[in-house]
Structures are given as C-alpha cells and as structure tokens.
Amino acid sequence: MGLTVASDALSATPIVRPYRGEGLFLTTWRFGLTSNEAAWQTLDSGGSLLDAIEQGIRTCELDPAERSVGLGGRPDRDGVVTLDACIMDHLGNAGSVCAMEGIATPISVARAVMEKTPHIMLAGDGARRFALEQGFASQDLLVEDSQREWQDWLKEARYRPIANIENHDTIGMLGLDADGRLAGGCSTSGMAFKMHGRVGDSPIIGAGLYVDGDVGACTATGHGEEVMRTVGAFRVVQGMSLGLSPQAACEAAVEAIAAFFRRRAKDWSDTQIGFIALNKNGDIGAYALRSGFDYAVRDQSRTELLRAESLLG
Numbered sequence: 001m002g003l004t005v006a007s008d009a010l011s012a013t014p015i016v017r018p019y020r021g022e023g024l025f026l027t028t029w030r031f032g033l034t035s036n037e038a039a040w041q042t043l044d045s046g047g048s049l050l051d052a053i054e055q056g057i058r059t060c061e062l063d064p065a066e067r068s069v070g071l072g073g074r075p076d077r078d079g080v081v082t083l084d085a086c087i088m089d090h091l092g093n094a095g096s097v098c099a100m101e102g103i104a105t106p107i108s109v110a111r112a113v114m115e116k117t118p119h120i121m122l123a124g125d126g127a128r129r130f131a132l133e134q135g136f137a138s139q140d141l142l143v144e145d146s147q148r149e150w151q152d153w154l155k156e157a158r159y160r161p162i163a164n165i166e167n168h169d170t171i172g173m174l175g176l177d178a179d180g181r182l183a184g185g186c187s188t189s190g191m192a193f194k195m196h197g198r199v200g201d202s203p204i205i206g207a208g209l210y211v212d213g214d215v216g217a218c219t220a221t222g223h224g225e226e227v228m229r230t231v232g233a234f235r236v237v238q239g240m241s242l243g244l245s246p247q248a249a250c251e252a253a254v255e256a257i258a259a260f261f262r263r264r265a266k267d268w269s270d271t272q273i274g275f276i277a278l279n280k281n282g283d284i285g286a287y288a289l290r291s292g293f294d295y296a297v298r299d300q301s302r303t304e305l306l307r308a309e310s311l312l313g
C-alpha cells in the first residue's frame with residue numbers, strides 16, 4: 001500500500017495518510033448505483049481495478065433503458081447514435097474512441113485501443129473497424145424510443161440541451177483499489193441531436209477524464225464544450241496535485257468555467273457541468289455549476305446516491 005503526501009486545503013500542512021479501505025467507486029448520476037455495484041462485484045471476485053471500471057461502465061452501456069450511454073443512447077440530428085468513451089489507469093495508460101457507430105460497448109473498445117495499439121484515440125470509422133477486427137459485434141443502437149424522439153425533434157430541429165434532463169448524461173466512473181491504485185472511465189452518446197461528427201469532452205483525456213496515479217482522478221459530465229475549453233478533468237487533478245482537496249479542486253474548476261462564461265458574456269441558463277474527484281487517500285469531492293447533479297459512492301460499508309453542491313444553486 002503506497003504512502004502519499006496530501007493536504008486537505010492549500011494552506012494545510014501536508015499529511016501522510018495511506019488509503020486503508022477495500023476499494024472505492026465514485027460514479028456520475030443515478031445509474032452510477034448499478035454500475036458501482038457491478039464494479040464492486042468484479043473487484044470482489046478478484047478482477048483488477050480496470051476490469052471493475054470496464055464492467056461497471058459496460059453494465060450501463062448494455063442497458064437499453066439508460067438512454068444516454070451505449071445501446072439505447074440518443075442519436076445525433078441525422079438519427080445516428082455515435083458513441084464516445086475513454087479509460088485511463090494509474091500509470092498513465094489510456095485508450096479512447098470517439099464518434100463510433102454500431103458498437104454497444106465503447107468502454108471495452110477504448111480499453112482494447114489502450115492495450116492493443118500504439119495509439120490512445122481512434123475516431124469514427126477507424127474506431128469501428130478496429131472494434132470489428134477485435135471481435136466486437138456490430139448492432140443497431142437506435143432503440144424505438146430514440147427513433148420516435150428523434151422524429152419528434154425533427155419537427156422543430158432546434159438543438160437545445162437541457163440542464164439535468166437526462167438526454168445527454170455521461171457515465172464517468174473513478175475507482176481506487178485496496179493497493180491504492182487509481183483508474184477511471186467515461187462513456188456517453190454525447191449531447192442528443194448534436195451535429196453528426198461532434199465529439200464532446202468525454203473521450204478526451206484531460207477533459208472528460210484524467211488520472212494521475214500519484215495524486216487522484218477526476219471525471220466530468222455536462223456540456224462538453226465548456227469542459228474541453230477549460231481542460232476540466234486535468235484542471236481538477238492539477239488542483240489536487242497543488243494540495244487542494246478533491247472537493248476544493250472540483251469547486252475551483254467549476255468557478256473557472258463560470259469565469260469563462262462571464263468573460264464571454266454567454267447565456268449559460270441551460271448549461272450544467274458536474275465534476276467528481278477522488279484522491280489517493282480515498283477522499284472524494286463533487287461539485288456542479290447548478291443544482292441537480294447526483295453521483296453514486298460505493299465502498300466496503302456503503303452504497304449511496306449523493307447530491308452535489310453547486311455554484312449557482
């Protein structure tokens with residue numbers, strides 16, 4: 001079990017506090033409860049932390065009732081479901097796919113990119129071809145409800161993401177194992193009715209997800225353009241490396257996003273951003289731009305859904 005130097009606030013004296021738990025998973029939104037359970041079971045039955053993250057996220061991707069991730073994900077404005085995902089471990093190994101069509105488990109394809117190619121990210125048709133070569137099955141991801149909603153949407157064809165309405169929610173999962181290893185993953189169909197080819201923050205290492213094995217991990221959800229503009233997840237982990245607690249680092253990143261909005265005098269009334277973060281000691285943090293962002297926590301003694309505090313209430 002590694003020892004790390006950490007502090008709970010910039011001004012605090014660094015303390016040495018090893019992680020003493022049996023494992024910890026922190027996952028965005030309500031579907032995180034089910035995914036955390038799958039991750040926990042995987043770890044508990046001898047799987048690695050990466051196996052646990054992959055299984056946790058796959059559980060959500062393969063559930064057609066979860067309408068913003070994997071099978072059943074919402075389509076773009078052309079009626080095509082395109083998926084983004086990435087995964088990263090404590091050593092800085094990372095894999096990612098974006099704008100991939102017809103494969104229900106992009107988190108597993110991202111892991112294959114990480115483990116079986118010299119690259120980090122494969123896009124579009126290249127990602128799909130790689131997945132097929134790796135034996136992933138091709139399937140139609142557009143479920144009937146999505147087809148119907150898309151046809152309704154076409155009547156006005158107005159791109160209008162809505163804060164906290166689950167038409168675009170991403171699963172982002174962070175994990176810490178009993179040996180103090182960190183890892184994370186992220187998967188989404190992105191913003192509903194986006195332009196074909198649009199890619200958000202979720203598959204971008206540093207934006208939607210970042211893991212520094214000596215420090216901590218962070219993942220983001222919400223309007224990806226804003227998270228990309230501010231390199232959100234990296235910003236949070238960087239905050240932790242400078243001594244901020246996960247909570248303070250999430251708050252600082254949300255405040256930075258708010259400052260970018262104010263500077264550009266942009267309307268942000270429908271924008272939501274949420275970050276969750278975890279450090280090597282097992283301290284957690286979560287913060288959102290506005291109220292309504294929930295996240296799930298699972299460790300050896302609890303499984304619960306929490307409401308993140310927010311900047312704008």
Ligand code: SD4
Nearest residue numbers: 168169170190200222224
């Ligand atoms: C994206 N960040 O594609 C994702 C969507 C999301 O809650 O997380 N929505 O921009």
